[in-house]
Amino acid sequence: MTALQVVFLIIAVVTLGAALMVVTTRNLVHAALWLVVTLFGVAVLYVLLDAGFLAVAQVIIYIGAIAILFIFAVMLTRRVASDNIPQTNNNWGWAALVAVVFLGGLAWVLRPWQGFSTQASELSSRADPLRELGQALVSPNAYVIPFEVASVLLLAALIGAIMVAWERK
Amino acid sequence: MRDPVTLIANWLSGLLSGWGLSPGLVTVIMVFIGVLALASAMLVLDIFLVWVERKVVARFQDRIGPNRLGPYGLVQPLADVIKLLIKEDIIPAGADRLVYNLSPIIALAAALLLWAVLPISATIYGTNLNVGVLYLVAVGAISTLGIIMAGWASNNKYALLGAFRTVAQMVSYEVPMVIVLMVPVILTRSMGLKDIVDQQVIWYIVAAPLAAIIFLISNLAELGRAPFDLPEAESELVAGFHIEYTGMKFGMFYAGELLHALTVGAIFSSLFLGGWRGPGAEAFPIIGVFWFFLKAFFMYWVIMWSKYTFPRLRVDQMLNFNWKFLTPLSLVILMTTAVLDKLLPRTNMLVYSLGMLLLNIVIVLVTLQILRARAGAERRRVAEPKPAATPQGAVTASQPPSGASQ
Numbered sequence: 204m205t206a207l208q209v210v211f212l213i214i215a216v217v218t219l220g221a222a223l224m225v226v227t228t229r230n231l232v233h234a235a236l237w238l239v240v241t242l243f244g245v246a247v248l249y250v251l252l253d254a255g256f257l258a259v260a261q262v263i264i265y266i267g268a269i270a271i272l273f274i275f276a277v278m279l280t281r282r283v284a285s286d287n288i289p290q291t292n293n294n295w296g297w298a299a300l301v302a303v304v305f306l307g308g309l310a311w312v313l314r315p316w317q318g319f320s321t322q323a324s325e326l327s328s329r330a331d332p333l334r335e336l337g338q339a340l341v342s343p344n345a346y347v348i349p350f351e352v353a354s355v356l357l358l359a360a361l362i363g364a365i366m367v368a369w370e371r372k
Numbered sequence: 373m374r375d376p377v378t379l380i381a382n383w384l385s386g387l388l389s390g391w392g393l394s395p396g397l398v399t400v401i402m403v404f405i406g407v408l409a410l411a412s413a414m415l416v417l418d419i420f421l422v423w424v425e426r427k428v429v430a431r432f433q434d435r436i437g438p439n440r441l442g443p444y445g446l447v448q449p450l451a452d453v454i455k456l457l458i459k460e461d462i463i464p465a466g467a468d469r470l471v472y473n474l475s476p477i478i479a480l481a482a483a484l485l486l487w488a489v490l491p492i493s494a495t496i497y498g499t500n501l502n503v504g505v506l507y508l509v510a511v512g513a514i515s516t517l518g519i520i521m522a523g524w525a526s527n528n529k530y531a532l533l534g535a536f537r538t539v540a541q542m543v544s545y546e547v548p549m550v551i552v553l554m555v556p557v558i559l560t561r562s563m564g565l566k567d568i569v570d571q572q573v574i575w576y577i578v579a580a581p582l583a584a585i586i587f588l589i590s591n592l593a594e595l596g597r598a599p600f601d602l603p604e605a606e607s608e609l610v611a612g613f614h615i616e617y618t619g620m621k622f623g624m625f626y627a628g629e630l631l632h633a634l635t636v637g638a639i640f641s642s643l644f645l646g647g648w649r650g651p652g653a654e655a656f657p658i659i660g661v662f663w664f665f666l667k668a669f670f671m672y673w674v675i676m677w678s679k680y681t682f683p684r685l686r687v688d689q690m691l692n693f694n695w696k697f698l699t700p701l702s703l704v705i706l707m708t709t710a711v712l713d714k715l716l717p718r719t720n721m722l723v724y725s726l727g728m729l730l731l732n733i734v735i736v737l738v739t740l741q742i743l744r745a746r747a748g749a750e751r752r753r754v755a756e757p758k759p760a761a762t763p764q765g766a767v768t769a770s771q772p773p774s775g776a777s778q
Contacts, residue, residue, distance in 0.1 A: 206396065206400070232468075232471075232524060233468075233471075236471065236521070239517065255501060255502060255503050256502075256503050256506070259503045259506040259507050259509075259510045260506070262510035262513060262514070263506065263509055263510045263513055266510075266513050266514065266517065267509075267510065267512070267513025267514075267516065267517075267543075267546070268513075268543070270517070271513075271516060271517065271520065271539060271543065274520055274524070275520075275536075275539065278524060278532065278536075331502060332502075333502050333503060333563065
């Protein structure tokens with residue numbers, strides 16, 4: 204076993220353990236902080252995969268923005284942060300059913316996938332993956348349409364936020 | 373002898389290989405030694421920063437500052453550290469012990485983590501990360517987290533209010549900061565901080581002075597220093613998010629703040645002032661360390677200068693300034709810089725830099741015109757006679773009845 208695999212196993216265990224804590228902790232702020240640990244573990248996994256940009260973006264967006272927003276929302280909401288709130292509501296049965304069906308569907312779709320047994324190909328070390336990613340995002344042959352659609356979606360969200368906060372005169 | 377640090381590193385790795393260790397293990401050990409050396413050096417420097425801060429603030433306030441212990445009071449910070457260490461460690465009732473104890477560590481570690489990508493000289497740098505600039509932003513996100521954890525875990529309403537203000541401020545000022553961080557990236561064509569410094573034959577403050585100023589202002593807000601010190605506004609919140617912390621736990625917040633201020637100075641000098649560049653720094657990398665810290669400490673002094681000169685802003689002023697002024701301005705700077713970058717020749721860096729400088733001057737002039745027009749409109753609006761609280765029916769005939777209903 205190489206050092207990289209040892210690091211991967213440690214990080215995987217920490218990430219999964221923290222993810223389990225997110226759903227089992229009774230205190231919502233603690234759950235949000237465990238979520239931060241989980242997201243950080245995922246960022247480390249990206250680093251292990253040589254995807255530095257994804258790792259940094261993961262920390263900026265998920266920890267710096269989304270997790271902070273979660274913690275904010277939990278703190279500003281009254282009484283939710285206490286320990287004696289039920290963790291489930293009446294729909295837990297349906298939710299469990301959907302989750303199991305979804306897992307089954309995913310497993311069925313992934314049935315012919317060979318990724319578990321085949322070795323991933325080596326990355327070419329001379330190209331700058333960041334430059335390639337940037338060019339792929341604006342190249343007409345690659346992802347320019349999805350990129351633009353995502354931009355428009357985010358712009359719509361921005362305008363929506365302004366409309367909600369707009370003080371009508 | 374030109375580069376003692378590399379010499380020592382080569383000697384040490386040669387020694388370890390000589391003992392029969394595998395090359396992979398030698399690399400791991402060398403990285404650990406490097407991290408340990410850099411982190412220890414920064415933390416020792418941090419003790420000295422206490423003295424710098426106290427001495428400089430004293431001069432700004434026309435005092436002498438610490439002058440009893442040692443020459444120029446240099447031993448004073450050691451006494452401060454001992455005092456902090458022997459103070460009682462209090463954990464308030466109802467505090468969340470784990471989170472409460474974890475947050476000072478995160479606050480200090482976030483400032484230390486930034487040094488991983490800063491090139492201290494041509495050969496001394498942690499790593500030339502290809503997303504170095506974004507890494508700085510990501511670590512800033514972690515320091516925000518440390519502060520909100522401290523505010524919540526203290527079980528104190530002032531701490532929580534301070535944490536709320538901090539997060540509102542840090543999350544908002546991250547927007548113009550990230551936008552103007554892209555300007556040096558455009559000029560360099562790389563996000564690695566080492567590449568950015570390597571290419572700064574002409575300092576980027578010439579080509580992008582506006583971006584530099586916006587970066588400095590938004591970093592003052594990230595630091596929570598005056599005029600953006602609302603998170604710990606003494607007159608309103610007693611001490612803000614670290615109100616309940618005593619002894620060395622408070623000391624870690626304090627040390628983290630000082631180190632973060634110096635680190636911001638170092639980042640600023642790397643991005644805009646040429647980092648380790650200076651006479652003799654290319655031939656003798658050890659001289660680069662001197663230039664690097666000279667520039668970093670100069671920017672640290674500028675940060676202190678603004679801290680002890682400006683009064684505190686109000687929350688609405690702070691947010692308006694960010695969203696209605698800095699963010700649009702930085703967007704304009706980014707877009708015009710990107711367009712001009714395509715038009716100017718990159719073969720002649722002097723023409724290129726001067727062209728960028730001209731663009732910045734034009735932007736400043738246009739911005740000042742717009743601000744002047746806006747200020748004139750605002751002055752006329754304020755000067756208008758307001759509908760006074762007159763007795764019913766005493767409204768003068770000159771005003772329309774509907775206007776007086778307010």
